[in-house]
Amino acid sequence: MALxxxxxxGMSTAPHQHRFAAGIDLGTTNSLIAxxxxxxxxxxxxxxxxxxxxSVVHYNAEGGVVxxxxxxxxxxxxPQNTLASVKRLMxxxxxxxxxxxxxxxxxxxxxxxxxxxxxxxxxxxxxxxASAKILSVLKRRAEETLGGELSGVVITVPAYFDEAxxxxxxxxxxxxxxxxYRLINEPTAAAIAYGLxxxxxxxxxxxxxxxxxxxxxxxxxxxxxxxVLATGGNSALGGDDFDHxxxxxxxxxxxxxQTHDPxxxxxxxxxxxxxxxxxxxxxxxxxxxxxxxxxxxxxxxxQLIEPLxxxxxxxxRRALRDAELDKDQVVDIVMVGGSTRVPLVREQVAAFFExxxxxxxxxxxxxxxxxxxxxxxxxxxxxxxxxxxxxxxxLSLGLEMMGGLVEKVIARNTTIPITRAQEFTTFKDGQxxxxxxxxxxxxxxxEHNRSLGKFVLRGIxxxxxxxxxxxxxFQVDADGLLSVYAEETTTGxxxxxxxxxxxxxxxxxxxxxxxxxxxxxxxxxxxxSLREQQVEADRSLQALDAAMQSDGEQLLNExxxxxxxxxxxxxxxxxxxxxxxxxxxxAIKVLEKAAEFYVERRMNRSxxxxxxxxxxxxx
Amino acid sequence: xxxxxxxxxFNVFGLPVQxxxxxxxxxxxxxxxxxxxxxxxxxxxxxxxxxxxxxxxxFLNEAYDTLKTPRLRARYxxxxxxxxxxxxxxxxxxxxxxxxxxxxxxxxEDAENAEDPFAELDQLRTIIKSRQQDVENDFRxxxxxxxxxxxxxxxxxxxxxxxxxxxxxxxxxxxxxx
Numbered sequence: 001m002a003l004x005x006x007x008x009x010g011m012s013t014a015p016h017q018h019r020f021a022a023g024i025d026l027g028t029t030n031s032l033i034a035x036x037x038x039x040x041x042x043x044x045x046x047x048x049x050x051x052x053x054x055s056v057v058h059y060n061a062e063g064g065v066v067x068x069x070x071x072x073x074x075x076x077x078x079p080q081n082t083l084a085s086v087k088r089l090m091x092x093x094x095x096x097x098x099x100x101x102x103x104x105x106x107x108x109x110x111x112x113x114x115x116x117x118x119x120x121x122x123x124x125x126x127x128x129x130a131s132a133k134i135l136s137v138l139k140r141r142a143e144e145t146l147g148g149e150l151s152g153v154v155i156t157v158p159a160y161f162d163e164a165x166x167x168x169x170x171x172x173x174x175x176x177x178x179x180x181y182r183l184i185n186e187p188t189a190a191a192i193a194y195g196l197x198x199x200x201x202x203x204x205x206x207x208x209x210x211x212x213x214x215x216x217x218x219x220x221x222x223x224x225x226x227x228v229l230a231t232g233g234n235s236a237l238g239g240d241d242f243d244h245x246x247x248x249x250x251x252x253x254x255x256x257x258q259t260h261d262p263x264x265x266x267x268x269x270x271x272x273x274x275x276x277x278x279x280x281x282x283x284x285x286x287x288x289x290x291x292x293x294x295x296x297x298x299x300x301x302x303q304l305i306e307p308l309x310x311x312x313x314x315x316x317r318r319a320l321r322d323a324e325l326d327k328d329q330v331v332d333i334v335m336v337g338g339s340t341r342v343p344l345v346r347e348q349v350a351a352f353f354e355x356x357x358x359x360x361x362x363x364x365x366x367x368x369x370x371x372x373x374x375x376x377x378x379x380x381x382x383x384x385x386x387x388x389x390x391x392x393x394x395l396s397l398g399l400e401m402m403g404g405l406v407e408k409v410i411a412r413n414t415t416i417p418i419t420r421a422q423e424f425t426t427f428k429d430g431q432x433x434x435x436x437x438x439x440x441x442x443x444x445x446x447e448h449n450r451s452l453g454k455f456v457l458r459g460i461x462x463x464x465x466x467x468x469x470x471x472x473x474f475q476v477d478a479d480g481l482l483s484v485y486a487e488e489t490t491t492g493x494x495x496x497x498x499x500x501x502x503x504x505x506x507x508x509x510x511x512x513x514x515x516x517x518x519x520x521x522x523x524x525x526x527x528x529s530l531r532e533q534q535v536e537a538d539r540s541l542q543a544l545d546a547a548m549q550s551d552g553e554q555l556l557n558e559x560x561x562x563x564x565x566x567x568x569x570x571x572x573x574x575x576x577x578x579x580x581x582x583x584x585x586x587a588i589k590v591l592e593k594a595a596e597f598y599v600e601r602r603m604n605r606s607x608x609x610x611x612x613x614x615x616x617x618x619x
Numbered sequence: 620x621x622x623x624x625x626x627x628x629f630n631v632f633g634l635p636v637q638x639x640x641x642x643x644x645x646x647x648x649x650x651x652x653x654x655x656x657x658x659x660x661x662x663x664x665x666x667x668x669x670x671x672x673x674x675x676x677x678f679l680n681e682a683y684d685t686l687k688t689p690r691l692r693a694r695y696x697x698x699x700x701x702x703x704x705x706x707x708x709x710x711x712x713x714x715x716x717x718x719x720x721x722x723x724x725x726x727x728e729d730a731e732n733a734e735d736p737f738a739e740l741d742q743l744r745t746i747i748k749s750r751q752q753d754v755e756n757d758f759r760x761x762x763x764x765x766x767x768x769x770x771x772x773x774x775x776x777x778x779x780x781x782x783x784x785x786x787x788x789x790x791x792x793x794x795x796x797x
Contacts, residue, residue, distance in 0.1 A: 181662045222650070225650045225653075227650075314795045317795060318791075318792060378659055378662040379663070380663055388650070388653060388657060389659060390653060414680070414684070415683075417658060417676045417677045419673075419674065419677035419681065420677075475677065477673055540665060588665075592667040596667055599668060599671060600671060603656065603671065603675070607652065
């Protein structure tokens with residue numbers, strides 16, 4: 001019980017065990033895994049020495065799955081069965097697909113599920129399952145390198161990912177059998193890597209242009225505290241769009257813009273990608289598509305991508321405004337993501353901030369490295385580390401009001417975790433139910449925001465209009481995930497939901513996928529669950545013993561001590577019994593419940609101790 | 620909610636209960652307390668600990684947000700004295716002030732079509748900032764003199780300032796989109 005230890009910083013309660021932890025950058029184009037070894041954070045290579053794992057998954061007719069470079073090589077021969085850039089589909093519903101349809105060569109299956117399914121020769125798959133395959137490869141790479149099982153990971157997501165996209169990422173991790181300590185935002189991870197490396201203080205901006213997403217974050221770095229002041233961006237704008245702009249130009253030049261042939265579209269994209277890379281180094285490049293041959297020079301290229309770069313600068317301006325800062329207060333601009341290698345991007349960013357951006361950190365690896373450093377801290381491997389991350393929600397959360405308007409309950413860029421309640425009332429005499437519709441976004445009307453979920457508070461006793469007091473509480477946890485509760489306070493009628501985004505997988509879908517998942521083939525789930533509970537039980541017992549030994553006398557009276565010891569002994573007996581994970585889980589719960597007041601007492605005392613010396617009468 | 624954390628926000632940060640605030644002290648104590656209770660410290664903890672950590676951090680964030688935002692701080696000081704608000708419905712009865720606000724709103728709409736809308740809006744923002752400063756001074760005086768009704772009026776006026784700032788912001792964002 002980590003919390004039970006906080007009032008005794010100098011006293012270690014149990015010898016700390018080093019936990020294997022890793023940071024994962026699950027990218028649109030490439031993915032990486034990094035870990036801290038002997039105090040140094042580094043990305044891990046595969047057996048061929050490659051650090052970047054292309055985020056491509058190929059399914060073949062024999063039911064086999066190939067991930068990475070080999071899968072990418074299949075992309076042009078077998079586009080239908082080769083999933084690339086699936087990050088763009090994470091958390092997206094069927095209606096979102098029409099927006100992306102022009103860019104994707106896949107066939108989608110008719111399905112009742114709200115999650116789109118892509119048809120492959122190996123059956124239907126979701127973006128979540130494909131992402132889980134990528135995560136599994138990285139997990140194996142780390143465990144083989146470290147020689148042990150990973151305790152937990154930090155996975156990065158674009159700051160601008162909404163609720164549904166974050167849930168989808170968590171679901172993918174679950175399928176890959178990873179324990180997720182935390183989802184953190186990519187620019188925040190980059191800021192950690194940069195801040196720890198340069199021992200920087202002050203305001204920094206992280207400009208993160210990846211393959212499929214753009215993020216801008218403004219942070220204040222101060223004595224190990226990384227405080228995100230504002231974040232913004234666009235979860236559907238990235239370097240891939242540069243490729244698409246060039247590909248479109250190629251198709252027009254070759255007079256093929258009417259074609260729907262997926263292999264020609266694929267080829268246009270490949271040529272575009274090569275041309276883009278070449279143009280980072282040279283002024284012009286020869287290109288060929290089908291019968292057509294031509295030359296793409298820098299001037300045309302810049303014209304093609306400039307509107308996209310301008311869009312990113314608008315987001316920068318907005319983020320600065322949100323942070324209530326001027327450009328000249330920014331001490332450094334950290335460039336992240338492969339697309340920041342494009343010279344025009346660097347030039348425009350420098351012109352906007354009136355300062356040269358930092359490009360000396362490998363833009364491909366910095367996110368994974370920051371995530372690994374955070375994972376190491378969260379695992380408890382650095383008890384003396386004074387690092388703390390205070391992140392924000394990227395998009396406002398609100399409720400539907402009369403007339404289809406949205407009332408914001410939590411504004412974007414509010415520090416998380418946050419709990420906020422707002423009171424509403426009934427508008428009709430005798431109204432006994434209230435429909436609660438939770439939305440995410442900045443716009444004023446319901447249809448322009450993303451619907452996160454709906455539920456109904458029933459059983460409100462009939463009263464005159466305006467008499468009921470309905471308290472709706474929003475709680476956002478440290479991963480940026482939301483729960484909503486509603487309560488009629490005069491009578492105590494309650495209703496609540498964990499927000500499951502409208503485009504998320506249902507629990508039963510996840511269960512089915514878990515059963516199907518190769519990660520679990522041959523693995524005895526029951527045994528696994530029992531082992532987990534045993535570890536949990538030991539942890540609880542040790543923590544309680546240590547706490548009671550240190551201050552049980554001061555903070556507990558005789559009968560409280562007896563109560564706690566009884567719960568403790570019950571758990572210890574269940575632990576001995578060795579075979580029933582459910583019973584063990586229940587006994588852990590009982591002990592936790594019984595110890596709750598003690599935990600709070602210790603916590604309060606430690607807060608009081610921390611505040612000692614900062615009393616009101618000082619002033 | 621854990622007991623000590625339900626105490627008044629000023630006490631949580633060891634600050635005197637008054638409108639004027641030592642922002643540096645608030646910031647540094649906020650970070651100090653966050654470092655103790657933040658859920659990141661309890662990733663390997665039990666569900667119960669994580670729940671308490673989330674609640675405590677949420678409470679701290681709310682307290683910090685309240686104290687650093689002028690209107691919320693003023694409103695909170697009044698709530699400690701038992702003054703109730705229903706801001707959605709209440710409005711100030713100061714007619715002159717309301718007239719001023721209407722003029723500002725018209726200027727904002729005009730600014731949108733100006734040659735350099737961003738400069739116009741910036742200028743309007745400066746005007747509102749100085750008006751907000753006046754209202755804040757008014758609040759401080761009234762509050763110290765225990766003239767709670769006058770202080771309440773000031774809070775309602777601050778709400779207007781906030782609304783105008785967000786209106787300016789909204790227009791800027793709309794302009795950005797073109």
